[in-house]
Amino acid sequence: MIFKALSILFWIIIELLTDRYVLHGIRGAFQKWRLLQSKAFAIFYWTTSALTVAALLTGGYITIAGTGVRAACLLITFILLICKFTFILFIFADDIRRKITLKRKKTATAPATATNKETAATTDTIPRSEFLLKAGLLAAAVPLAAIKSAMPRASYDYHVLYQTMYLPNLPKAFDGLRIGQISDIHSGSFYNKKAVLGGVEMLLKEKTDLIFFTGDLVNGEASEMSDYQDIFSKVKAPLGVFSTLGNHDYGDYGDWDSPAAKKKNHDDLIATHKNMGWDLLRNENRRLKVNGEEIGILGIENWSEYSRFPKYGRMDLAVKNTDDLPVKLLLSHDPSHWRAEVLPKYPQIDAMFAGHTHGMQFGVRTEHFQYSPISYVYKEWAGHYQENMQQLYVNVGFGFVGLTGRVGILPEITIFTLKAGHDPSLPIS
Secondary structure: OHHHHHHHHHHHHHHHHHHHHHHHHHHHHOOOOHHHHOHHHHHHHHHHHHHHHHHHHHHHHOOOHHHOHHHHHHHHHHHHHHHHHHHHHHHHHHHHHHHHHHHHHHHHOOOOOHHHHHHHHHHOOOOOOHHHHHHHHHHHHHHHHHHHHHHHHHOOOOEEEEEEEEEOOOOHHHOOOEEEEEOOOOHHHOOOHHHHHHHHHHHHHOOOOEEEEEOOOOOOOHHHHOOOHHHHOOOOOOOOEEEEOOHHHHOOOOOOOOHHHHHHHHHHHHHHHHHOOOEEOOOEEEEEEEOOEEEEEEEOOOOOOOOOOOOOOOHHHHOOOOOOOOOEEEEOOOOHHHHHHHHHHOOOOOEEEEOOOHHHHEOEEOOOOEEOHHHHOOOOOOEEEEEOOEEEEEOOOOOOOOOOOOEOOOOEEEEEEEEEOOOOOOOOO
């Protein structure tokens, strides 16, 4: 908690120092523009800066989740920072130029007489290079243009990620079992059926034994699936497709004519899972049997550590009558559920599969490094995590919401291979 507070304080300081430097650069680039030199512009500029800092602090906590405001606030803040830092490189270069010029002029000025001192004083102030600073402003716009161009293309740039999951108590019959996971379809955001079908076909080519879907089928209305139900009905696996609900699947972010209309929407969404042949787990479990041996597949409704998201999940119901099962795999949409409830209260859960974060659809993700501003909100936001003998995997999503596209954090299809035993890369406790 202290580290998180210090990180936020660090970003605030960086933001304010950056804005101060940028303001000087803008005024230097347009020295003849009286408006930019005025006090009114300074007030406007610092008010905007304060709002940016406020967005950084509160973007993860805005409750209008259905419109993607949370992601937009954080993303805009960080894009602006990238643009500002680009501009700062040019301001810094201009400052170096001015210091070198000033030093040369001082060296060339003869000391002693009052006239010479007056001349030296007039040369102490070297005007900024308008050309260099305007070039900096143009360069600062390049990252913004590049991001704007890249985001839509990345919306359907599906990537298959492979993860071996070691489970000490895994029965022999399940050793080598392959599980596919997709999450956060958000069908209401799609605009390219052919591309979506391509992503589904990538999943099916993996020929997994079973498939998990971890919530947020729609943005809010069941009717959003009308154009895509035929595509996702193709998602089949020999041992079944198991699904659960996410925060968007309850219609909580929409304006309904009546409670009955909202209920009908939710009922229609549940029917959609059934029509596609997906086994929707709502605070319940299934016993998966192979060659006489069994493991448990558990699924709960949305449960989040954060009050702005619904807590419909009931773990007490999901684990009912599963004590005899050697391995229990949990589908739970929000990864904050793992640390807030699963770890402290349900040590019998071997692994949890989640989604929800989208990796904020903005960041950097490579084999050995990942970063996204969403990490300031969620400690576990993408990929594999393990604490003692319990594991969590967070899928960054198949679709997108709020922002039409992605930068750096690409849509994900995860393929797990279950292996009996301990992870050889980790020490045995």
